[in-house]
Amino acid sequence: MRGENSGEDRSEERGDDRRHDKGENSTRRFSIRRAKDAPATLNAAPDELVAAHVTEDLKSVLDGEFVDARSRMRELLATGNFIPRPDFDLEEARAHTTDQLSKVLETGLPHAAFRKDQGGTGDTGYCLTSIEMLGHSDLGLMVKSGVQWGLFGGAVGNLGSERHEQMVKDLINLDALGCFAMTERGHGSDVQNLETTATYDPETQEFIINSPTASSEKWYIGNAARDGRWAAVFAQLFVPGDEESKGVHCLLVRIREDDGSAVEGVHLGDHGYKGGLKGVDNGTLSFNNVRIPREGLLNRFADVDEQGNYSSDIDNPNRRFFTMLGALVRGRVTVGAAAGAAARTALDIGATYANLRRQFAPDDSLPEKRLIEHRWHRLRLIPRIARSYGLQFATNHLISRVHELDQLGLNPAVFTKEQQADQREVEAHAAALKAANTAHATDTIQDMREACGGAGYMAENLLTTLKADSDVFTTFEGDNVVMMQLAAKELMTGFAKELGGLKPMEMVRFGLDSFGTLLRRRTAADAILQNLVDTFSDSDDASLFDPAYQLELLTEREDRMMLSLARRLRAARKLGVEEAAKVVDKAQDHLLAVGWAHVDRIIFEAFVDAESRLESEEGSQVLEQIRDVFFLSCIVDNASWYLEQNLLSGTRTKAARAALNDLCDSLGPWSQVLVDAFGIPSTITNVTMMESYEDMTPKWVSDPSASEQARSEAQR
């Protein structure tokens, strides 16, 4: 039941080698406008029919490929039972969330997470999009679902083999609730240095699981405090005859008996209250000589035989480790996507309130203005809405790529070089978009809370709950700083590869322009983007509204920052380890800036892609302005860099700021349309504060004339 512009069309259009189909833009039905001037101001009082039409048009591009998942989850959310209850205590909230998992099970979400040969439907995109949709209101339920089916299920399903088939069936059906026991007290994002050990004992053919230090205790583990019966435990693997760890592997460990008591040797703790996510039972796990059968090792990529011999299809231990982690990329994708959904809910609530609430008259002779009629309010709302659009387009694209890779049905261990590269790029984008989406959610939900004033602080209006629940998204499933570094490092690696043929000194002489061209060719994978790049020539009199110039400016930022970073880091090669580490540390802010520049560029490319899919002229006019707002925000936020690089003059950066303001004025009256296009069920967004008080007499007035009467009495 997917929409007309769905990914199935796209995969036909693009073929398997869609990343290399340069120049074939004849298959595209739509192109995007090459503006020379600022777009015209939109109609300030859009006709109802036009508004409805534009809403639908925008909604269809925002929904992306997996429309069936969106529809199914909208049905579920529309029942109105998926808003966290602020009055529940810890136990009530946990019981409630656990109960609701069975409602999620009915949607088919869990089955989509697993391959057909495992009893699933193998529809990765459906699964990821469904989890994203849960983020619209109940992030606790999203996390609980993510822990059970995405993380625990993903570990068993993707790292296990046919011998774990029954466990997959059980965990899908909630007959086996489990934990994803990776993070330790001493090591969060630094997974390679985990301390838990799994030591093979050939005599009994068991692994012995131990937590040798206090810092090796598994911390923050979802499902650990209350519900989990099993855990997928990440541990250093030791086999007889080798003092060295074989690296971090994952093993299936029983942690609770059926009656809920701890298995012998397993020590369970409860983190209790957190900043939010009251419905998720995070806890601790540690192990004291816990023995599990040899078959507990999730052995898709490496195994230990009865005698204790270790084997793996992947020789390089580093590659083996990252292949295992790569199979878990979906957790990161859903965390970013769900945070994006939460941000959209906040924007829907914020924009709807801004279109209802009146405050301050400019003059006694004039009526009070609606909040949206104040410029500052528009400047808070519209650029954030634009970024939400861009992030959703980019996230949709990422989900489609993860889906496609899964559809290959291949073991990552046998990926071709090209598939490996594809997988790594997907991982880098998952990391970058995880950081970008979650940082955006934190900023946006906070700002919408404030934009709604005191009402925004009342729990019944949902914003504070969204804030508290989404807060940890910036640091879990990989801290954002670590994520952005990971993405930037991957980018730099690709960059170095492109320049592989050049010796260092040649590289230095190569110069800026050539680097730029090289990179642009590499990254502009899509025909329509390639077309923009190819036809753009002169930046001297280019319009800030020309998408080709826009792409040029964003790409140039990424390229130049990468090049200057490469130069700084190259200096470190000649140094000893400690000195080199200092150089790298001093470049950390630069490395992160590369990651953020990259994110801006991929969001922009996703905008262009989405625009080319729009059906209507009116929709295109609106989306063009949203893209302009996104682009101009990037320029304004980084104006000093463009000025310092002499890429833009002060006149230009001032013009960009003025144009951004104008476009926010133009889009202000359309703000309701823009958020309606997110398609969030009104059972979620129609919070108490939307109740109009304007035509309401006070609830308590038995005789409405009483007060008037009292006053006239007094005045007689």
Next chain:
Amino acid sequence: MRGENSGEDRSEERGDDRRHDKGENSTRRFSIRRAKDAPATLNAAPDELVAAHVTEDLKSVLDGEFVDARSRMRELLATGNFIPRPDFDLEEARAHTTDQLSKVLETGLPHAAFRKDQGGTGDTGYCLTSIEMLGHSDLGLMVKSGVQWGLFGGAVGNLGSERHEQMVKDLINLDALGCFAMTERGHGSDVQNLETTATYDPETQEFIINSPTASSEKWYIGNAARDGRWAAVFAQLFVPGDEESKGVHCLLVRIREDDGSAVEGVHLGDHGYKGGLKGVDNGTLSFNNVRIPREGLLNRFADVDEQGNYSSDIDNPNRRFFTMLGALVRGRVTVGAAAGAAARTALDIGATYANLRRQFAPDDSLPEKRLIEHRWHRLRLIPRIARSYGLQFATNHLISRVHELDQLGLNPAVFTKEQQADQREVEAHAAALKAANTAHATDTIQDMREACGGAGYMAENLLTTLKADSDVFTTFEGDNVVMMQLAAKELMTGFAKELGGLKPMEMVRFGLDSFGTLLRRRTAADAILQNLVDTFSDSDDASLFDPAYQLELLTEREDRMMLSLARRLRAARKLGVEEAAKVVDKAQDHLLAVGWAHVDRIIFEAFVDAESRLESEEGSQVLEQIRDVFFLSCIVDNASWYLEQNLLSGTRTKAARAALNDLCDSLGPWSQVLVDAFGIPSTITNVTMMESYEDMTPKWVSDPSASEQARSEAQR
């Protein structure tokens, strides 16, 4: 018991006309260094004695004038009973907070809020600083105290007269708990348009209080849902024979009987769960012909006699209204100050954790680095610490000025023109620093939460509670956007007054430079600042580390933005109301930017003032770098503006960024000293996550050798 560098010294030094003592810097004991080059990197491994000495030195300038209040509250907080409990439900939290008010009563805080003739001690500075200190951990208790003694008490004490003496005594001693019933559902920050009515009935000599519409219901009122027996109700005042309201006045209304039931005609509601502040019982109030005696009018500035004749010492209704509001400026001061205290607690926790926690080794051969040894982490911490220093200096200064004004013992209705101007400037600074402190708290607490990773999200580590509780501070007691506008408007009014002699066309011809000089002379009220201004001549080869050039650059930003705003707004004078309103709306972002530029400048001036009071050379070296960090952050954050204005070249702005990084590197090893100087009791900041796990064996290990044994068995 005040410190050596206390305000008592200062008032002698400055005399009553301290704002005009230009050039008399001979009375200052210390001057500040006029650096020509970047300051030297600090000792990366400070000697323990030196560190302790610098800590004390910095602490003494941070503590400011009202050291006795800080000491007394530190004693109270050190008991460890003032950390909000995440596990309490609404009723438990409310009961707990209400109980704790009596502990606060013992500190003498409430008495300090009232004049000696009212039974208080009249020590405004002691009171405000004490309330600020409560913000270090329990913002609910701070708000509850602020509601009872600051807002309700402030209304009765400052707007009432001798006939309300008993009520003042009762409310100090918690015998009368009360509400500050200003905000209405329909009108928050827009107080002049409140709808509640108080109509005088001469027959019974009563006021009749009414809530004529649903939007006139009093909302978000602290003490209303559970504890309040009384309310200071803001209402439009009507007297016989006049259909027009006399404007908003404040009346004392009984809302609950002794047994807690509602007084007849009073309708009470409960807002229930909020984003935080669980211990504060916010609720709604509305009135249906509630009759109160004539003496209920708080009649310091206006009265109604038995016959219903209205009289006031202040003829201009606008001035009367703002005089009443002005008497309530202390609420705004404490909200900003307490938010600042909460931010400092978060920074203390964040910096301490960053100095303990290790994560990621740059290489297998090297140990894991402490978080503070990662550049990005320093860039998160140090500039925020620097801003906290500056905000505390500026807030201390503001509190001293409020205190001094109160010490005059005058009725604001009889203020001289100069005292009025002083009062208005204090109000503007209270508004600006309310916005600056609360925005800083929101940003800083959030960032520290994230910087502490998963541990930061556990409620036991306090950061999420501080975040949730402080969140509403950005919008209550005046929304930050409204506050910053208010400050900027006051500034523009002052600006226009300075130029009063100039006709519009002359004003235009007057030119930028002259404006700058004029303004600088006006604002650089302090001798040491004046000295900096006077001796600064040439910006072409000035050092970015020269405080005179720093002041020049910050002042220039404020001045130029004010001038360009004045030009834009002047255009509106010729237009009709609706068109003029559009011009004003389009300039809203500009107006807000003026307010922020102003804040940066007054923070900078407070830095210079504080530096001149430091005792030790080592302390000065550290504080100089903190001031440089603050200044360079201002430049980096506004680099595009300086570039566009040709005030700085690209080379300079890049140098500023590099210098900021270097200074953060230099101050990194001093981060613990910097936060220790905040003097926050360790009972607050020594949260669970500070427990070192490094030397700890796992809690559960009965036989520590068990795991080792199992492994060696397996390997044999």
